[in-house]
Amino acid sequence: MPIEHMFDRLERPREAETVADAVRLEQFETASGLGAPADLLALRPGRVTGLIGHPGFGLTRLGLTMLASREQLGPVAYLDVRGWLSPPAAWEAGVSPESLVVVRCDDPVRWARVAAHLLEGVGAVYAEVPARMKPAQLHKLVALARNRRTPLVLRPLQGDLPGGMTHLRLEARRVIWEGTTHGHGRLTNRRLVFAASGKAMRGMTRLIEVEDDGTNAMRLVSGLAAAPSGRATG
Numbered sequence: 001m002p003i004e005h006m007f008d009r010l011e012r013p014r015e016a017e018t019v020a021d022a023v024r025l026e027q028f029e030t031a032s033g034l035g036a037p038a039d040l041l042a043l044r045p046g047r048v049t050g051l052i053g054h055p056g057f058g059l060t061r062l063g064l065t066m067l068a069s070r071e072q073l074g075p076v077a078y079l080d081v082r083g084w085l086s087p088p089a090a091w092e093a094g095v096s097p098e099s100l101v102v103v104r105c106d107d108p109v110r111w112a113r114v115a116a117h118l119l120e121g122v123g124a125v126y127a128e129v130p131a132r133m134k135p136a137q138l139h140k141l142v143a144l145a146r147n148r149r150t151p152l153v154l155r156p157l158q159g160d161l162p163g164g165m166t167h168l169r170l171e172a173r174r175v176i177w178e179g180t181t182h183g184h185g186r187l188t189n190r191r192l193v194f195a196a197s198g199k200a201m202r203g204m205t206r207l208i209e210v211e212d213d214g215t216n217a218m219r220l221v222s223g224l225a226a227a228p229s230g231r232a233t234g
Contacts, residue, residue: 040168040200040208042069043124043151048142048165051155053172058192058212060085061093062170063126063153068094070151074123077101079115081128081157106130112137119144124151131158138162168200173207189213
């Protein structure tokens with residue numbers, strides 16, 4: 001079936017007055033007294049989010065949780081480049097089976113075209129970005145997301161995204177596992193620390209902490225100090 005007709009049966013969702021409450025967030029203030037938005041992880045129409053970091057930092061689960069904030073408005077899509085996505089992982093993050101569309105495409109030549117068709121037909125898109133994608137292709141995709149008012153989450157599999165592309169950029173900095181303090185025990189929780197930047201953070205870079213207990217959607221639990229410069233470590 002031609003790509004152009006893959007999503008003909010999907011109707012574009014209507015915009016709602018409020019964003020779904022699938023992502024449970026708590027209001028907080030940072031050490032400087034400037035609070036990050038309480039709905040920081042909820043996707044907004046036409047806004048682009050970048051998730052930056054190596055595997056193991058919980059980026060996939062975070063992205064699925066963000067998709068769950070839009071599923072009540074219509075289908076949401078995951079563009080899977082690596083072929084790793086397990087649908088039950090999406091269901092555990094709050095995306096219902098009837099709302100999830102998974103499209104696998106590992107061909108960099110076709111990837112941008114597939115992503116564009118998804119932006120035309122679903123309520124939100126999480127897209128893994130193949131290595132060595134041309135910045136011009138990504139800029140066209142971002143412009144389409146803004147024009148169609150479709151939330152877009154971009155997860156580059158290598159490197160970073162071009163500057164100025166995202167409304168919110170989350171770069172993984174640290175993973176804190178709880179329950180195995182002495183090298184053994186039962187994992188009960190993990191906390192993920194991200195450097196958040198972009199217009200959503202009023203132009204500043206702050207550290208935020210996201211909690212994942214493995215049983216429901218991840219949630220933003222605290223704001224920390226201003227983020228120091230440096231690469232993500234884990």
